[in-house]
Amino acid sequence: xxxxxxxxxxxxxxxxxxxxxxxxxxxxxxxxxxxxxxxxxxxxxxxxxxxxxxxxxxxxxxxxxxxxxxxxxxxxxxxxxxxxxxxxxxxxxxxxxxxxxxxxxxxxxxxxxxxxxxxxxxxxxxxxxxxxxxxxxxxxxxxxxxxxxxxxxxxxxxxxxxxxxxxxxxxxxxxxxxxxxxxxxxxxxxxxxxxxxxxxxxxxxxxxxxxxxxxxxxxxxxxxxxxxxxxxxxxxxxxxxxxxxxxxxxxxxxxxxxxxxxxxxxxxxxxxxxxxxxxxxxxxxxxxxxxxxxxxxxxxxxxxxxxxxxxxxxxxxxxxxxxxxxxxxxxxxxxxxxxxxxxxxxxxxxxxxxxxxxxxxxxxxxxxxxxxxxxxxxxxxxxxxxxxxxxxxxxxxxxxxxxxxxxxxxxxxxxxxxxxxxxxxxxxxxxxxxxxxxxxxxxxxxxxxxxxxxxxxxxxxxxxxxxxxxxxxxxxxxxxxxxxxxxxxxxxxxxxxxxxxxxxxxxxxxxxxxxxxxxxxxxxxxxxxxxxxxxxxxxxxxxxxxxxxxxxxxxxxxxxxxxxxxxxxxxxxxxxxxxxxxxxxxxxxxxxxxxxxxxxxxxxxxxxxxxxxxxxxxxxxxxxxxxxxxxxxxxxxxxxxxxxxxxxxxxxxxxxxxxxxxxxxxxxxxxxxxxxxxxxxxxxxxxxxxxxxxxxxxxxxxxxxxxxxxxxxxxxxxxxxxxxxxxxxxxxxxxxxxxxxxxxxxxxxx
Numbered sequence: 159x160x161x162x163x164x165x166x167x168x169x170x171x172x173x174x175x176x177x178x179x180x181x182x183x184x185x186x187x188x189x190x191x192x193x194x195x196x197x198x199x200x201x202x203x204x205x206x207x208x209x210x211x212x213x214x215x216x217x218x219x220x221x222x223x224x225x226x227x228x229x230x231x232x233x234x235x236x237x238x239x240x241x242x243x244x245x246x247x248x249x250x251x252x253x254x255x256x257x258x259x260x261x262x263x264x265x266x267x268x269x270x271x272x273x274x275x276x277x278x279x280x281x282x283x284x285x286x287x288x289x290x291x292x293x294x295x296x297x298x299x300x301x302x303x304x305x306x307x308x309x310x311x312x313x314x315x316x317x318x319x320x321x322x323x324x325x326x327x328x329x330x331x332x333x334x335x336x337x338x339x340x341x342x343x344x345x346x347x348x349x350x351x352x353x354x355x356x357x358x359x360x361x362x363x364x365x366x367x368x369x370x371x372x373x374x375x376x377x378x379x380x381x382x383x384x385x386x387x388x389x390x391x392x393x394x395x396x397x398x399x400x401x402x403x404x405x406x407x408x409x410x411x412x413x414x415x416x417x418x419x420x421x422x423x424x425x426x427x428x429x430x431x432x433x434x435x436x437x438x439x440x441x442x443x444x445x446x447x448x449x450x451x452x453x454x455x456x457x458x459x460x461x462x463x464x465x466x467x468x469x470x471x472x473x474x475x476x477x478x479x480x481x482x483x484x485x486x487x488x489x490x491x492x493x494x495x496x497x498x499x500x501x502x503x504x505x506x507x508x509x510x511x512x513x514x515x516x517x518x519x520x521x522x523x524x525x526x527x528x529x530x531x532x533x534x535x536x537x538x539x540x541x542x543x544x545x546x547x548x549x550x551x552x553x554x555x556x557x558x559x560x561x562x563x564x565x566x567x568x569x570x571x572x573x574x575x576x577x578x579x580x581x582x583x584x585x586x587x588x589x590x591x592x593x594x595x596x597x598x599x600x601x602x603x604x605x606x607x608x609x610x611x612x613x614x615x616x617x618x619x620x621x622x623x624x625x626x627x628x629x630x631x632x633x634x635x636x637x638x639x640x641x642x643x644x645x646x647x648x649x650x651x652x653x654x655x656x657x658x659x660x661x662x663x664x665x666x667x668x669x670x671x672x673x674x675x676x677x678x679x680x681x682x683x684x685x686x687x688x689x690x691x692x693x694x695x696x697x698x699x700x701x702x703x704x705x706x707x708x709x710x711x712x713x714x715x716x717x718x719x720x721x722x723x724x725x726x727x728x729x730x731x732x733x734x735x736x737x738x739x740x741x742x743x744x745x746x747x748x749x750x751x752x753x754x755x756x757x758x759x760x761x762x763x764x765x766x767x768x769x770x771x772x773x774x775x776x777x778x779x780x781x782x783x784x785x786x787x788x789x790x791x792x793x794x795x796x797x798x799x800x801x802x803x804x805x806x807x808x809x810x811x812x813x814x815x816x817x818x819x820x821x822x823x824x825x826x827x828x829x830x831x832x833x834x835x836x837x838x839x840x841x842x843x844x845x846x847x848x849x850x851x852x853x854x855x856x857x858x859x860x861x862x863x864x865x866x867x868x869x870x871x872x873x874x875x876x877x878x879x880x881x882x883x884x885x886x887x888x889x890x891x892x893x894x895x896x897x898x899x900x901x902x903x904x905x906x907x908x
Contacts, residue, residue, distance in 0.1 A: 177217055177236055180251025183673045184497045184731045188504035188511075192247055194238055200506045202282050202361040203306075204537040205587050206375060207455045210272065210366040214279075214325075215239050219263040222254055225330060229291075230261050237262065239362060240282065242355040245500040254356040255345065256332040262358065263326050270319035275366040276312045282360025282532055284329055285501070286338050291326040301573065303331070303339065304530035304551055305580035306360070331356040337570035339551035339577050339602075341528040342493065342720075349679060352721050355501045360532045370394035371452040372402075376423070377444075377587045378619060379460040381481065384431040386414070386458060389423040390446055405445040408432065413442070420448070433481045434459030434589045436522040439543030441589075459540060459589030463621055465635050465655045465710075474754070475708030476655040478621070480545075480592070487545055487592075487711035488748055489516060489523035490727060491660060494531055495720045497673060497730050501529070510538045511732060512717055517542055519727065519737070520745030525626075525659070525713045528552045528598055530581060539590035547593040547623065547713070548585065550578050552601035559628045559803060564604040574602065578609070582616050597625035599640065607633035626659040636710075639804065639860055642681045645701045646804070646837075646860030647709045649763050655710040662697060662714040663725040666690045666736050671729035673721045680725040681715070682856075691738045698744045703833050703863035705748055706901055707755040753831045753901030755863065759822055759881065761835050761897035762806035763861060766794030769820045773813040780817060781845040781882040787819050795820075796895030797885075802839055804860035805893040816894060818883040824876055831901035832871050834864040838885060839893045845882040846873045846898075857890075863899060 177194050179185070197215040201207055220237035221230040241248035243260055254260045268277055279290070285303035289296060293316050298309035315323060333354045334344045344351040371393060378387035390402045399419035406414040408430045418424040432440040444456040465476050468484045477484035492512065496503055503509040509532070516524055523545035530551065539546055554570050557563070566574070578596060585591055594613050597603045603625055610624040610633040624634025630648075636657045639648040644661030665680015666687065672678060684690040701712055719726035728735050760767060770790040779785050794808030797816055834844060839857035843850060851870055885894040 177238055177249045179246045179498065180249055182246035182251070182498055184671060185246060186496060186498055186504060186508060186731050187733070188508040189247060189498040191507075192238075192504050197238060198240065198361055198506060200534060202363060203280075203533050205456045205533065206372070208365055208367070208453075210275075212266070212269070212364040214264070214266060214362040214364060217264075220250065221261045222252065222258050223261060225257055225259045227259070229326060229328070233263065237357075240358045240360050241502050242285070242359045242500050243357050244354050245502065246498045247502070247504060253345070253354055254331065256335040260329045260331075260357045261326065262329070263324065265322050265324050266364070267320050267322055268315060268364070272366040273319045275368060276310060276371070277315060278365045278367055279309045279311050279325070280306065280363050280365060281308075281358065282306050282362070283530070284327070284358050285355050286329070286331040286336075286340075288327055288329045291328075293324050301338070302577050302580055303355075305577065305584050306533075327358065329357045337554040337566065338573050339553035341551040342495075347721060349722060352495060353500055359501045368448075368450060368452045370396070370400060370448060370450040372446060372448060372454050375444075375446065375454070375456055375587065377456070377458045378423075379458060379462070379589065380425060381431070381433055381460045381462050383425070383427070385425045385427045386442075386460075387423055387425050388418070390418065390420050390448075392420040392448060392452075394450075401449045403447045403449075407443040407445075408440075431460065434461040434543075435480060436543040436545060439541060439589075441540060456587075457540070458587065461589050463592040463619075465621065465653075475650050476653070476710060478655055478710045485522070486705055486709075486748055487523040488714075488745065489521035489525065489545070490714050491527050491716040492516070492524040493527050493716060493718070493720050494529045494535075495718075495730075497721075506534060508732075509535055513538050513542055513544055515728065515735070516717065517544055518742065520742035522749070523547065523711070523713075524717065525549065525595070527716075528601075530585070536585060536588040536590060540588055544590055545592050546588070546590045547595055548581070548591050549595040549598055549626070550581060552598055554602040557600035557603055557629065559600065560801070561600065561629065563606055563629075563631075564600075564602060566602070566604045571604065574604075578613065579616065582613065586617055586619075591620065593621045593623050593636075595623045595626050599625065599627040600629055603629055606631040610634045623657065623659065626657075641804070641858065641860035641862065642715075643697065644858070644860065644862060645697055645704055645712065646858060646862045647704045647707070648860075650708045656708055658701075658704070658709055658712040660713050660715050662694075663716070664690055664693050664697070665723075665725040667724040668729055668734055668736070671719075671731050671733055672724070673719070673730055677722065678724040679722050683724070687736055687738070690736055691741070694737060694741065695744055698748070700862060700864055702748055702752045703755060703865045703899070703901065706752040707863060707899065753833075753865075755831075755833055755899040755901040757835075757897065758828060758832070758900040759820070759898035761837075761861065762794070762796045762808055762895050766806075766808040767820065767897070768792055769795050769797070769818045771797065771809070771811075771816055771818050773811070773816050775815070776817050780819075781880075781884075782848040783878070783880045785819075790819065796837065796893055798839065798893030799891060802891030802893040804837065805891070806895065807893075811892065811894070813887070815884070815886050818885070818894065820881045822879050822881065824874060824879060826876050827874050828871070828900050830871070831868075832866050832874075833899040833901055834866055834896060835861055835899050836864065836896040837861045837893055838896075839891055840885070840887055842883055842885045842894060844896060845880075846870065847875070847879055848882075849873050861895075865901075
C-alpha cells in the first residue's frame with residue numbers, strides 16, 4: 159500500500175496540535191490511541207482489496223450552517239473524520255440538527271504514480287444525505303446513512319499529476335424529523351434513544367483502478383456441491399464480456415482455478431471442501447483478475463442455514479440448521495455504540511474487542527440491532543466465527559402491539575426499500591450473517607409480509623426474521639417474541655422456528671462508568687455484581703428449559719451499556735465485565751443435551767383450560783386438595799385484561815386479586831423433570847397438591863418456563879391432583895395462566 163503524501167493541510171503533523179476530543183461523560187481506553195495523522199488506518203473493505211489506495215481519514219475543515227445557505231466562506235475549525243460531529247472524538251461535540259447542514263473541506267493530491275488510472279473516491283458511510291464537490295464542481299450525491307458509495311473523480315481532477323485538489327462534502331441529516339432509517343438516534347436522547355449521528359462516520363479513501371475495473375463480487379456458497387457460485391461485476395463498455403481469472407486458495411494451497419466471463423454467475427468447484435461454523439470458521443482466499451489488468455483479493459466461507467427438523471428427531475420442533483445440523487443460536491443484542499465515537503469505534507482493536515468478548519462469554523451469535531457496521535466488523539466476525547443476525551435500521555413512525563401495519567408515504571417507502579436493498583447487496587458475501595431482520599417490533603413496520611418475501615427473494619441463502627417482536631403477520635422463517643425480563647417463547651409452529659428475539663435487560667449501574675450519573679435505566683436493576691450474576695444464572699437456567707421445549711434461538715439484552723441504559727454485559731466504556739467467570743459455563747450449557755419438555759398440564763396457549771376461580775379472599779386451606787371449591791366459578795383460562803402482552807384471555811379478570819384451582823387426573827405418576835409453564839402479571843404464588851412450589855414477584859411479558867425442584871415430581875400422585883394459584887394486581891396490565899411440563903433429557907446419540 160502507498161502511504162499518503164502530506165500535501166493535504168488537514169493531515170500534516172502540526173495539525174495534531176489543534177485537535178482534541180470534545181468533553182464526554184466517559185470514554186474507552188482506545189480513545190487515547192486516536193491520533194489525527196493515523197485514524198483507522200486499516201484497509202476498510204476486506205472483501206474487495208486493492209493495493210493502490212490512500213486513506214483520507216484525519217482532520218478536515220468543517221462548518222455548521224443553516225440548511226438554506228450555500229458553501230461556507232469561512233470554516234468553524236477542524237473535525238476528525240470519520241467521527242460524527244456530535245461525538246467526542248470528532249473534536250466538535252455539537253448537535254447539527256435538522257435545520258442545519260454540516261460542511262466538510264480538505265485538500266489532497268493524487269500520487270503521480272496513478273497517472274493513466276481512474277481515481278475513485280469511496281465513502282464507507284455518511285449519515286444521511288450528502289453532496290460531493292471536487293474543485294468547486296459537483297461530482298456526486300448519495301442518500302443513505304448505512305451503505306457505502308463511490309464517485310469517479312477522474313474527469314474533474316485539475317492540473318498535472320500531484321496537483322492539489324479540493325474536496326467539499328455537504329451533509330444533511332434530519333435525525334428523527336425525517337422518515338429515513340436512523341436506528342436509535344433522536345434529537346433529544348432519553349431512555350432507549352441515543353445521541354444523533356451526523357456526517358461522515360466510516361472511512362473515506364481514494365483508490366486507483368484501470369479503465370476497466372471490478373466493481374463488486376457476488377459470492378454464493380454452494381456447500382452441498384462443494385463449489386462457489388461467483389459473479390464478477392465489472393464496468394467499462396465492451397462488445398464482448400471480458401474474461402476473469404478466479405483463483406481460490408485454502409491455507410495457501412490452490413484448490414480451484416477458473417476463467418469465467420464478467421457479469422455472469424458461474425460455479426467453481428473446489429478440490430477441498432470445508433464448511434464454515436462458529437467452532438471452525440474456515441475461510442478461503444480468493445483472487446480475481448480481469449484480462450485487462452484489474453486485480454482484487456477477497457475471501458469467502460462455505461455454509462448453509464435453514465429451518466428444519468433435527469435429522470435425528472424428525473417429529474421434534476423446528477430448529478435452526480447450520481450446515482444441516484441443529485445449533486441453538488444464542489447471543490447478545492449488540493447496539494454498536496461508543497461513548498467517545500458514537501457510531502464509530504475509536505480503533506480497529508476496539509471494534510474487534512466486543513466480538514472477542516462475545517465469544518469469550520460462550521455466545522455463538524449476536525443480533526446487530528438497528529445499525530449497520532463497517533465492513534471490518536463483519537470481517538472480524540467471519541474470522542472469529544460469530545454468527546450475526548442483521549437488523550435493518552428502523553425509521554419513520556412506529557405502531558404499538560396488536561396494531562395494523564403502518565401506512566408510509568411513497569417517499570418514505572422508497573427510501574426504506576432502497577436502503578434495505580443496499581444493506582443486503584452490500585453485506586451478502588459475509589458468511590457470518592445468517593439472518594436478515596427487516597423490522598424490529600413496530601418501528602416503521604409496513605407491508606410486513608411483502609417486505610419479508612422480497613427480502614427472501616433478494617437473498618434466499620439466509621433466513622428472514624419477521625418481524626422481531628410484537629406484530630407477527632405469520633410470514634418469514636421465524637416467529638419471534640420479546641419477553642422482558644423473561645425468558646419466554648412463542649408457540650411452536652409447523653413451518654417456522656420459535657425465537658426469543660429479546661429478553662433479559664438486567665441492569666447494574668457502576669459508579670465511574672456511567673454516561674448519566676442518575677436516572678439510569680434497565681428492565682430490572684441490581685445493587686451489585688453478585689446479585690446480577692445470580693439473576694443472570696437463574697434466567698439462563700430457565701432458558702435451558704425453553705430450549706428443551708423447542709426454542710431455536712435467544713437474544714439477551716445486551717452487549718454493553720448504552721448511554722442511559724445500564725443493562726449491558728459490559729459497561730459502556732468496556733472497562734468492566736459485569737458477569738462472573740462462570741458465565742461462559744452457564745452459556746455453553748445451552749448447546750448441550752437439555753431436557754425436552756412436553757405438556758403434562760397444558761396452558762391456554764394450547765387451548766383454553768377449565769379452572770375454578772374466585773376474586774374474594776377464600777378461607778384458609780384454599781390451596782389444599784381437600785378444600786371444597788364447588789361454589790367457585792368455573793371458566794376457561796387465562797385470566798386477565800385485553801392488551802396485556804402475549805395474554806390468551808379466556809376469562810376477564812380486572813380486580814386486585816384472584817384465586818385459582820385446577821383439577822387434573824393422572825393415570826400414573828410420570829417420571830422426569832417437572833417445570834412450570836406460567837405467564838404472570840403480577841405477583842403469583844403457586845401450589846401443587848397443597849405444597850408451595852413457586853413464588854414469583856413482578857410480572858412476565860409472556861409465557862415462561864420455570865424448572866422446579868427435583869422433589870416436585872414426588873408431589874404428584876395417580877388419580878386426582880390440584881394446581882392452585884393466587885395472583886395479585888397493582889397497576890398496568892394483568893394476567894395469570896399456568897400449566898405443567900414434563901422434561902426428559904436425551905443424549906446426542908438418542
